[in-house]
Amino acid sequence: MTLFAKKYIAAPVIAGLFAGTAFAHGPDDGGIKAEKGNAEIASFDIVHAKISTEGSTALFHMGVSKNAGKSKPAPTGQLAGSDVFSYVWPTTINAYEVxxxxxxxxxxxxxxxxPDFDDTPLFDENGDGRLDNDGDLWHSHWVVLTPDEACGPGSLKVKDIPEGAKPRLPKTWPGLPLHIDSPGWSPVITGDTVEVRVPFENIGAVENTSFDGVTSGLRVNESVHAPLLCVVNVFDVASGDLSLSGKVNQ
Structure with a gap:
């Protein structure tokens, strides 16, 4: 059984922190080279996925056929049943590290x-003085994924926090009943690439990890209850089989 049931659905660049950091190697060197044409939507058709490090900064890089970031979910006007589009790097980093x-x-x-909700309450991405109206702009998260058959056979969800539970959570946890962090590291999306430069306290935890690249759609449960946020569509997987075959700096 695969972790994802593969389906396809039709579907402003934010200046990044550390945008001026120069990595000594080209972004398309190493990583996972993926076959072009595996996704119906070019902006989610992965051709390359990579994680590299320099000093205490990690670069998360994904290349697609064209028009990275162009396709976004259609707004529904409500949280229940609303969609999330994503560029994702599943890793073997222990969740404790973040x-x-x-x-x-x-x-x-x-x-x-x-577009139907904002989960970065500490940040005003569109600069209009409000903190609760810019979920449609591409932004970054750490998420913890776990299997849940309630999301569909072999599917994953963002791990829920049961009522009354008090798990360890990052300082920039956005207050949702989910294992999600909203650290505010801005993606840089240009042409056919999505990149985020992330400062990491324990860079060794990144350098020793394996990873993959995934483009996917998630959906908020109609009941707005656990499972709250399920992976419902996978547009493309860099390795082809979610084997996490990528090695950092290789």
């Missing part, structure tokens, strides 16, 4: 867009 409980699940770094 502030969650040890061995909480699959730690993934994600760049997402969702």
């Amino acid at each position: 502030g969650f409980d040890k061995d909480a699940g699959i730690l993934a770094f994600a760049v997402t867009s969702h």
Whole structure:
């Protein structure tokens, strides 16, 4: 059984922190080279996925066929049943390294867009003086993923926080009943690439990890209850089989 049931659906660049950091190697060197044409939507058709490091900064890089970031979910006007589009790097980094409980699940770094809600309450991405109206702009998260058959056979969800539970959570946890962090590291999306430069306290935890690249759609449960946020569509997987075959700096 695969972790994802593969389906396809039709579907402003934000200046990044550390945007001026120069990595000594080209972004398309190493990483996972993916076959072009595996996704119906070019902006989610992965051709390359990579994680590299320099000093205490990690670069999460994904290349697509064209028009990275162009396709976004259609707004529904409500939270229940609303969609999330994402560029995701599942990793073998222990969730403890970014502030969650040890061995909480699959730690993934994600760049997402969702016009019907805002889950970055500490940041004003569109600069209009409000903190609650810019979920449609591409932004970054750490998420912990776990299997849940309620999301569909072999599917994953963002791990829920049961009522009354008090798990270890990052300082920039956005207050949702989910294992999600909203650290405010801005993606840089240009042409056919999505990149985020992430400062990391324990860079060794990144350098020793394996990873993959995934483009996917998630959906908020109609009941707005656990499972709250399910992976419902996978547009493309860099490795082809979610084997996490990528090695950092290789």
